[in-house]
Amino acid sequence: MNQKNFDVIVVGAGMVGAATALGMARSGMRVAIVDAQRPKFTFDPDRYDLRVSAITRASEHIFQNLGVWTEISGKRVCPFCHMHVWDESGTGDITFDSAEVGQELLGYIVENSVIQSALHDALQKSPQISFLAPQAPGMLRVDSHHATLTMESGEWINAALVVGADGRDSWVRQQVGLPYPTVSYGQRAIVANITTTLPHQATARQRFTHEGPVAMLPLANGQSSLVWSVPSHRADELIALGDREFLSALQFAFGKPLGDLVAASSRAAFDLQRAHADQYVSSRVALVGDAAHSIHPLAGQGVNMGLLDAAALVQTVAEGRLRKRDMGDLTVLRPFERLRRGHNVAMQTTVAALEKLYITANPLVVWMRNAGMRATQNLPLVKNLIAEYAMGMRGDLPNAARMK
Numbered sequence: 001m002n003q004k005n006f007d008v009i010v011v012g013a014g015m016v017g018a019a020t021a022l023g024m025a026r027s028g029m030r031v032a033i034v035d036a037q038r039p040k041f042t043f044d045p046d047r048y049d050l051r052v053s054a055i056t057r058a059s060e061h062i063f064q065n066l067g068v069w070t071e072i073s074g075k076r077v078c079p080f081c082h083m084h085v086w087d088e089s090g091t092g093d094i095t096f097d098s099a100e101v102g103q104e105l106l107g108y109i110v111e112n113s114v115i116q117s118a119l120h121d122a123l124q125k126s127p128q129i130s131f132l133a134p135q136a137p138g139m140l141r142v143d144s145h146h147a148t149l150t151m152e153s154g155e156w157i158n159a160a161l162v163v164g165a166d167g168r169d170s171w172v173r174q175q176v177g178l179p180y181p182t183v184s185y186g187q188r189a190i191v192a193n194i195t196t197t198l199p200h201q202a203t204a205r206q207r208f209t210h211e212g213p214v215a216m217l218p219l220a221n222g223q224s225s226l227v228w229s230v231p232s233h234r235a236d237e238l239i240a241l242g243d244r245e246f247l248s249a250l251q252f253a254f255g256k257p258l259g260d261l262v263a264a265s266s267r268a269a270f271d272l273q274r275a276h277a278d279q280y281v282s283s284r285v286a287l288v289g290d291a292a293h294s295i296h297p298l299a300g301q302g303v304n305m306g307l308l309d310a311a312a313l314v315q316t317v318a319e320g321r322l323r324k325r326d327m328g329d330l331t332v333l334r335p336f337e338r339l340r341r342g343h344n345v346a347m348q349t350t351v352a353a354l355e356k357l358y359i360t361a362n363p364l365v366v367w368m369r370n371a372g373m374r375a376t377q378n379l380p381l382v383k384n385l386i387a388e389y390a391m392g393m394r395g396d397l398p399n400a401a402r403m404k
C-alpha cells in the first residue's frame with residue numbers, strides 16, 4: 001500500500017459502500033475502500049443471480065449521477081410498470097400503474113451482481129480511489145485530528161472520516177459502540193428464480209399470506225424472482241423439499257396469477273430482522289446502509305434507503321469541505337443524520353406495521369385490512385401518494401436522488 005492518507009475511508013464494498021466511495025471521489029475526495037472479502041461479482045450473461053433488488057427511480061438517479069447507470073441498464077435490468085398486491089384471506093387488492101403517476105415505469109428489478117459489478121468496475125477505474133480487498137480491518141482509533149484504521153496485516157491508513165458500510169453486523173459500528181437494537185422477525189426469506197406458464201407482463205406481484213408475504217418480481221428473461229418470507233422452521237422445510245414439492249407448495253401460497261409454476265432454480269434463504277442504530281454518527285464516523293438500519297424485504301426498500309444514505313452523506317460532507325470544515329467533525333456530520341433518520345424511521349415503521357397487520361389471523365383485523373385495501377384502491381390520490389413514496393419520489397431527498 002503506497003498511500004497512507006485519505007480524506008475518507010469506507011469500510012464495506014457492498015452496493016451502499018461502493019456507491020458512497022464513488023460519490024466521495026466524484027466530489028474530489030481521496031478515498032480508500034476496504035472490504036474483508038475479495039469482490040467476486042462478475043456479470044454472467046448466461047446466468048441469473050438469485051439475489052435481486054427492486055430499484056426505485058430515486059436510486060436510478062443516484063446511479064446516473066455516479067456514472068454507472070448506463071453500464072447497469074446495458075447489462076440487464078427489468079423495468080416494471082405495474083404492481084399488484086393482494087391478501088390470501090379476502091377480497092381486497094391494490095394495483096399500481098406507472099401511467100397513473102405520470103411515469104413510464106415504477107422501477108426496475110436488477111440482479112445484485114449486475115449493480116455490484118458496475119460499481120466495482122467504476123471503483124477500479126477511479127484514480128481517486130484505492131480499493132483494498134480482501135483486507136480485514138483490525139483496529140479503529142479516532143482522535144481530534146484523524147481516524148486511523150489498522151488492518152489485521154499490520155498496515156494502517158488515515159482519514160478525516162471513516163464510513164461504516166459493512167452491513168448489519170457492522171464492525172465499524174461495534175468499534176465505536178453505537179447501539180443497534182435488533183428484533184428478529186423469526187422469519188427467513190427464500191429466494192429462487194421461477195419459470196411460469198403465463199408472462200409476468202412487467203408486473204411486480206405480492207400476495208400476503210398468514211405465514212408471510214410471497215413476492216414474484218419480473219426478470220428480463222421472462223422468469224420471476226421469488227422472495228418468499230416464512231417462519232424460520234418452515235423455511236428449513238421448504239428449502240429441503242425436492243423441486244416438484246417446492247413448486248407445489250409455492251403454487252398453493254401464491255395462487256395462479258402467473259399460471260402454473262413449472263421450474264425452479266436453486267434456492268437460498270436469509271434471516272430477517274428489524275434493526276436501527278440509535279445514532280448514525282459519532283466523532284469521525286458515519287454509518288450508512290444496513291450498518292445503520294435493517295428492514296423486512298416486503299417493501300423492497302433496504303438498499304434504496306442505503307443509497308439515499310450514501311447520497312446524503314456525500315452531499316453533507318462535500319458541503320462541509322467546501323466551507324473548509326473538518327469533515328469528521330460531528331457538527332459537519334449531524335445534518336446527514338437529520339436528513340436521513342426521519343425518512344428511514346418512517347419507512348421502517350410502515351413496513352413493520354404492514355408485516356404485523358398481514359401476519360394476523362384475527363378475523364376483525366382481516367376484515368379491516370381487506371376493507372382498507374379496497375378503500376385505498378378507490379382513492380386515486382392516496383394510492384398515487386403511496387406509489388410516489390415507494391418510487392422514492394417523495395420526502396426530503398438528497399440532490400443526487402431527485403428527478404431532473
Ligand SMILES: Cc1cc2nc3c(=O)[nH]c(=O)nc-3n(C[C@H](O)[C@H](O)[C@H](O)COP(=O)(O)OP(=O)(O)OC[C@H]3O[C@@H](n4cnc5c(N)ncnc54)[C@H](O)[C@@H]3O)c2cc1C
Pocket residue numbers: 011012013014015016017034035036037052053054055135136137165166167168169170171172189191227270288289290291297299300301302303304305306
Ligand atoms: C431476500 C432479500 C431481498 C431483498 N430485496 C430488496 C429489494 O428488492 N430492494 C431493496 O432495496 N433492498 C432489498 N433487500 C435489502 C438489501 O439487500 C440490503 O439492504 C442491502 O444489500 C444492504 O447493502 P449494504 O451495502 O448496506 O450491506 P451489505 O450488502 O451487507 O454489504 C456489506 C459489505 O461489507 C463487507 N464487510 C462486512 N464486514 C466487514 C468487515 N469487518 N470489514 C470489511 N468489510 C466488511 C461485506 O463483505 C460486504 O461487502 C433485500 C434483502 C433480502 C435479504
